[in-house]
Amino acid sequence: MSDAPRPPIESGCPDGFQYMHPMMRKQYGNWDYHEDPQPGVLKHVSKDGDALYTVRAGTQRILDVFTLRLLCDIGDEFADGHVHFTIRSNIEYMLTDESRVQPLIDKLESHGFVVGGTRNSVAMISHTQGWLHCDIPGTDASGVVKSMMDELIGEFKEWNMPNRVHLTTSCCQINCGGQGDIAINVQHTKPPKINHDLVANVCERPSVVARCPVAAIRPAMVDGKPSLEVDEKKCICCGACFPPCPPMQINDAEHSKLAIWVGGNHSNARGKPTFQKLVAAGIPNNPPRWPEATAIVKKILKTYKEDAKDWERINDWVERIGWPRFFELTELPFTKFHIDNWRGARNSLNASAHIRF
């Protein structure tokens, strides 16, 4: 290595065409329709009659180089050396020869990868970093997802759901995992514990004050040191002060719980996109398997599967049957905490005579 710093080449986002499967390049913008021959397999047909088969497989998402090379070997053997990753971190192999589809599935399964995640299945859970790498996590992400997918694997591999189900997990309330049909997110339940010895040296106090959504933080002298204090009655325990000021510790082994939200849907199909709504909270953050959270997710999925009509996403289903029925069928408690008191809350209240009996 020379001592002179190397200036970066600011090439930005690479051109995808150089890596794209040749059939995708050839038929770019010229696809006619698709079919779903079996779970985990898509068949796209172009206007010229060319057919492209896609086999989708779930992985552990955080790949070690051995696993990455194994996935590459499989791509060389079956898919002309090209792969594609979905937004939910599944790997996809594209084939032009239908007779190679089943041998590819067999090969993937023989190495423990899971073929599925298409159409009306429970898709791979979209997740974040957690204890493995994040600086503000209330829980792990990969472990929660591994534990949950172990139990939902049958639903990933089949088409048993009324419509697709997107699950997400997030290790704090910032919710990097995003909106989901079912979202499993950490919910802090106590105000931050402040280490007043460190605040003045570590935190830029005005920007921490500005970060609080409810103006509960103010500068203060504590034991003769410049620090910050929190009005604990106003504090909503969101944890927004923790990233800019780590001495305001929000994570708590005992009091950081999990909450479950349902009905987030990014699609415009049928209705406009929707945000997820709180259905359950106070769930123990219980490594290494988080059984309590998985049990509630499975109960919601079972109820949805039995009660929803074809093509209804969870938000469509609840809109049809109403929230009282949702809580009745899922046997989850409805509490005062389910009533929103944030901006726009009035739009979530039932100002009508519409009651289902």
Added chain:
Amino acid sequence: MAKYDTPMLDELENGPWPSFISGFKRLRDDHPDKRINEVAGSLLGQLEHSYETRKGYWKGGTVSVFGYGSGIIPRFSEVGKAFPESKEFHTLRVQPPAGNHYTTDMLRQLADSWEKYGSGLVTFHGQTGNIMFIGTDTENTQHFFDEINDYGWDLGGAGPCVRTGMSCVGASRCEQSCLDEQKIHRTLMNNFTDDVHRPALPYKFKFKVSGCGNDCQNAIERSDFAVLGTWRDDMKVDQEAFKGYLDTKGRQYIIDNVTTRCPTQAISISDNDELVVDNRNCVRCMHCLNVMPKALSPGDDKGATICIGGKRTLKIGDLMGTVVIPFKKLETEDDYEELVELAEEIIDFWAENGLEHERCGEMIERIGLANFLEGIDVDVDPNMVNNPRQSSYVRMDEWDAEAEKWFERKAEAANS
């Protein structure tokens, strides 16, 4: 062989779903490079410690590569004394190719480079859309970047800057695609390369592209600048293919799953079993095309709807992107230039008027959509609202002039 016991993590090797812990252990036990063995072992030790105590032990810091101020997520361990080999464990965010396509040759080349300098752990992709090369120390961050930058890879965004973009598989494999997602993605991102690498904005700014209203890329919910494919003319109906669905699925299925699910009652079945579409009232929601992809297709006069200001919860609660451009043709180079100009206009206005740590959507809520539109020089349009104003507490001093503008625009549109 293992330096640290990991009884809780060992539990995560049971069960049928592929285990990330087994992968970490392969790096610890089977990799030929002793450095990687030690890093993986140490990482497992710290992660087990997190599982036991239910706490995270990473803190941020300042690490970047020469010439950039962004793209590295620095991680220093707070328990580095107990787990020294992974005490620096930074992630490089690397921009993926538009559409997330790869050759196995390129993946292997990246794996070879990463093995030289990093932990051997990688994710395709993080939630912002980057390839996440997870775990290296400060010095090797630079070496790894230098090596992969030489063969075509650049860092993504982190911090208050333009972030890595995302686009759906789109035209490369989807019949519903109404856009050239690859071109839009790269045209926008690569115009803002400087804003990706040098954080100088109020907060993050994300571009996402979805080829149709199914919005597989979560653009409306998760991006400040969402480009969604749509079309203006009539959707295409293949009546033969529709009869095929009618014969195989049955009339009741089509009524229950197509016609009654249309949000604007714009689709019906005629007495002679033909599908009839009220295209003027169709909102391009995509539902009927999803149910019957062989019978229904988008029209030919395609373009984009652009929504601005989507974001998740911090600080004022969730916001969806709001329609700012109901329809934008994206065919000619001039069209693309106008798209870039719009993005520049929006980012400039927000950079000027946004508060620190305020997303674009939050600024719009604070100042009002009408003021934002005036600031970026876009005319108001009823497609931007669900309904007109409900509150009567408003001053309307310039009503006549504003009404006149509307009629002038209508007249201009009629003449063009």
